[in-house]
Amino acid sequence: xxxxxxxRFAPSPTGYLHVGGARTALFNWLFAxxxxxxxxxxxxxxxxxxxxxxxxxxxxxxxxxLGLNWDEGPYFQSRRLQHYRSFADRLLxxxxxxxxxxxxxxxxxxxxxxxxxAPQDDIRHECPDFAAEDSERRAGSGEPFAIRFKVPNDKxxxxxxxxxxxEVDNKTLEDFVLIRSDGIPTYHLVVVxxxxxxxxxxxxxxxxxxxxxxxxxxxxxxxxxxxxxxxHLPLILGPxxxxxxxxxxxxxxxxxxxxxxxxxxxFNFLSLLGxxxxxxxELLNRKELIELFSLKGVGKANAVFGLEKLDWFNSxxxxxxxxxxxxxxxxxxxxxxxxxxxxxxxxDSRLELLRVRARKSNDFSTIFKAFFSxxxxxxxxxxxxxxxxxxxxxxxxALHSLYLESEEFTLESTEKTLRRLAEQKExxxxxxxxxxxxxxxxxxxxxxxxEVMLVLGxxxxxxxxxxxxxxxxxxxxx
RNA sequence: GUCCCCAUCGUCUAGACGGCCUAGGACACCGCGCUUUCAAUGCGGCAACACGGGUUCGAAUCCCGUUGGGGACGCCA
Numbered sequence: 001x002x003x004x005x006x007x008r009f010a011p012s013p014t015g016y017l018h019v020g021g022a023r024t025a026l027f028n029w030l031f032a033x034x035x036x037x038x039x040x041x042x043x044x045x046x047x048x049x050x051x052x053x054x055x056x057x058x059x060x061x062x063x064x065x066l067g068l069n070w071d072e073g074p075y076f077q078s079r080r081l082q083h084y085r086s087f088a089d090r091l092l093x094x095x096x097x098x099x100x101x102x103x104x105x106x107x108x109x110x111x112x113x114x115x116x117x118a119p120q121d122d123i124r125h126e127c128p129d130f131a132a133e134d135s136e137r138r139a140g141s142g143e144p145f146a147i148r149f150k151v152p153n154d155k156x157x158x159x160x161x162x163x164x165x166x167e168v169d170n171k172t173l174e175d176f177v178l179i180r181s182d183g184i185p186t187y188h189l190v191v192v193x194x195x196x197x198x199x200x201x202x203x204x205x206x207x208x209x210x211x212x213x214x215x216x217x218x219x220x221x222x223x224x225x226x227x228x229x230x231x232h233l234p235l236i237l238g239p240x241x242x243x244x245x246x247x248x249x250x251x252x253x254x255x256x257x258x259x260x261x262x263x264x265x266x267f268n269f270l271s272l273l274g275x276x277x278x279x280x281x282e283l284l285n286r287k288e289l290i291e292l293f294s295l296k297g298v299g300k301a302n303a304v305f306g307l308e309k310l311d312w313f314n315s316x317x318x319x320x321x322x323x324x325x326x327x328x329x330x331x332x333x334x335x336x337x338x339x340x341x342x343x344x345x346x347x348d349s350r351l352e353l354l355r356v357r358a359r360k361s362n363d364f365s366t367i368f369k370a371f372f373s374x375x376x377x378x379x380x381x382x383x384x385x386x387x388x389x390x391x392x393x394x395x396x397x398a399l400h401s402l403y404l405e406s407e408e409f410t411l412e413s414t415e416k417t418l419r420r421l422a423e424q425k426e427x428x429x430x431x432x433x434x435x436x437x438x439x440x441x442x443x444x445x446x447x448x449x450x451e452v453m454l455v456l457g458x459x460x461x462x463x464x465x466x467x468x469x470x471x472x473x474x475x476x477x478x
Numbered sequence: 479g480u481c482c483c484c485a486u487c488g489u490c491u492a493g494a495c496g497g498c499c500u501a502g503g504a505c506a507c508c509g510c511g512c513u514u515u516c517a518a519u520g521c522g523g524c525a526a527c528a529c530g531g532g533u534u535c536g537a538a539u540c541c542c543g544u545u546g547g548g549g550a551c552g553c554c555a
Contacts, residue, residue: 012555047554100553146553163483172481172551180553187555211482211550234484234548241547269490272504276491280503299484299491302548306489309505319518357517386515415514433514445516 005037006201009063009070010191012044013055016252017062019244019305020206020236023270027233028204029068030271030293040198041073044191046184048078062253065263066270067286075198077190084185087193087223088147088178096222097178099135099145147179149188149218156214161231161295163207168214176215188212192219200228204295207232207302231295234274235302244305260333260360261310265317269310273303283316315359326351330364334372337365341372343457350455353447370442374460378471382444386434393472395425395432396439400465409458415450439468 009025032039045051091097157167178189210232238248277292350371370376402417422429453461
């Protein structure tokens, strides 16, 4: 019997769930589902200063939105502090770690210093590894200390399922801190302790953790524990190939939810960032994705997060959504926008007309507002372009009365009526069509005009023509 | 600066064993058709193996170097 696959997503609640984190969570989820394993959620909140419950909540919300349900957790590291202490104490006893009595301030600016400092071969921590008795004595006297791991003089390597064999000389590793002087464990210690405790079989995370991995490998070895499999995912960059940041616009997953992207579309799009099924398929639902997912399909090169294709995916999902789903989406969007929808009973026919044209669900409350509410404005640019002709002042009322009086109101009849009028008045049908389009939809682009009429109904069509008539008359003479 | 990693169209990518690649698909873009507009759709087009050396009968695929990019170097995660 093969060991059950157990993977985890371990965000730190110091920010929202961002695109990169979501992709990591997504791959972990896919991998777990593919292998019938467990997807575990763990909140890495040992940085008390920067962590917050609000952020943790936001991350959970983002995962929910994407449909990334977890099987265990969320575990909060802040509630497991005792656990980590004993791990560190054991390393201390075994002489694999030592107390560091350096003053905190001495190290505060270490980072900036390091970047400007001349190259140095050995970046090993300067704090002496005191003799055991000495160390005990100082600790006993209440002197504050941190616990550092004693990096052995050797080389450390591990196999990465994506990047292959990676080896570093331990000389390039500092004696990193395991327990801070305030007693709180650091990242390296807690990840390893938890991953061991939770029986994580595959550590799937961003490539920014590659250079952290040797330190963690050392910890596994010190603990005498077998290594999990590691799989590092290439990073997601902004269009300028720089690390994705607020400069690039929205990086929070929930921001995409608010912009009107569908979770399924976002899910699909994200799945293809850094991974490929190996063939040309792109529109893949969750079930297919689960079946197809493999770490072998993960590429090594960083990927740029580009919005055009996301938009395309979204429009595809909008187009293919069931009418029930579409209605739910539109209603929700219109509600949040504070738009009161007329004739909800006949909503579906309008949605069917719009679905191929919609790119985001926000479109329903913006460019397609006139299909749901009588309270809409003419797009100024559209008016400028199509209301110019003075003949319209006569034509629109004429059309209005024709529609009012005609017996039928069908696709054919409405078109015939309009075209005949244009012919009689010796104007191009386009003149009327364009103006009427703006009258009915407020926009210069819309679905086929006569379909729009039908879907709005005779009554509304007439009312809107009337409205345009009044509007034209209110316009100052040229 | 040091260490690690990466490198196919503008973007996402296909490309197990080197020959099936005059490098495929998708998005975007540009034409044409359809058409009352836009979208959709049909057809067509533009567009890449970073560079230089090897290895080989043969390299996008292997090796080395160069250049470029990214990541990591915290008592952050």
